[in-house]
Amino acid sequence: MPIERNFNLTLNQEELLKILGNNFSQLLKKPKFSQIFCEIQSNLFQLFEPQLIWDLFPVKDLTPTGFLLESGVKIGGGPVKEVMGEASKVLLGICTIGPKFDEEINKFTQSGNIFEAVILESIASFLVDQVRETFFSQTQLKIKREGKFNSILLCPGESDWDVSDHKFFFDLLHPEQIGVSLKESMLMIPMKSLSFMIGVRNEPFRLDHKRRCDFCSLQPRCRYSQINNGRNLCT
Template sequence: MTTKELTYNDLDLNVKEIYDLMGYGDSRPDTEVVAEVDTMLADIRRWLRPRMSFFVTRDFEGFDVGRIISRQLERAEAYCFFICTAGEEYQEFMEQFMKPEEDTSGGACEDMFRAYLAHSIGSALVERCADKMEEVLQAQIDKLGWHRTNRFSPGYCGWHVMEQQKLFPLFKGETCGVSLTESSLMMPIKSVSGVIGLGKNVRYLPYTCGLCNYENCYKRKKR
């Protein structure tokens, strides 16, 4: 099991990733939005502690990942199960914007925007944490001459989200503080889990939305 705590600086977050998640694409946000993003990032960089946990195994029995993912993993010699999270601290940060006090000065509206902004930043943070996890993993498998597939998560590409209930016990408590609700929602919500195929004959596809029929995926919106 490999576990690691990161800092904001470790993530090398590009602010454009946040703007993409907010739907700006190639357009630049107005000055007020840029200022709010900069302010929020300056705040969280002082205390943010993203975390990762992963392990490699040759056992993939008992999972029903669906046809799309099975096809991508069929040549794998081993599998990396992972959990990454922006952290409990970030969950608490987001929650302060969820129930704004109503007033007559527009404060409620401002907090709704900040809640949306915190949500977008959180998505970017956990994606970068997962990217960093893959970098650590790649350094380990380079010694074996192995490659890796894309990462696949329950809830996407036909892999039912309830399969989280099979995945989490494999970590024997080393889940970076992430837990599951009865409906398999991860808490903190800015967390990601899943599997990566490993081996000499697997490959990483630069772009995989063509494999998946989930039209509401936030990654698809970045196209």
């Protein structure tokens, strides 16, 4: 099972501030908050331990909600079939930025430093998403070079695709190898971990002009989705 660890991300502060919104930018004009933000940023990459495990799985058949894989696992739900039902293979992946962010956020919360906890939480969410998006961009290029096509990327929990499918992700990928475990609630630990699925085939996908936000049930209240402004966090 391939594991990627080479994610040399830099924190694009301008991009981060756009996503965190105007109120946050206003807050940063106050010297006290600006100093806290700088301190958090300067320690950030001591916490950052990105890892991503992935693999390709051949599709045997369709089910009413998604795919029956050659391995016998049934996976999918919500918009999966509509978005990537034409796939001959699916690429499944799980990524994390490691446990140190959780530990640091807990420390801030327990010591009553709520502003620090909120800032670090937001930055950590941004970073783990960047890990997934970086992998997605690189994978798109690789698939294109092979003369194949990929679907848009979908994630359990971001749409009507139930997060309980994480148990199949774990059966297939064994992300324990990158330090990710699954709680009974189907939440992953470390908290800053994400899962995803991409369809692959020899012809273009019918819905490849769409974006993830078009299928995401979080869209009406998602502060990262800025479709009206022509940009968003997720591709």
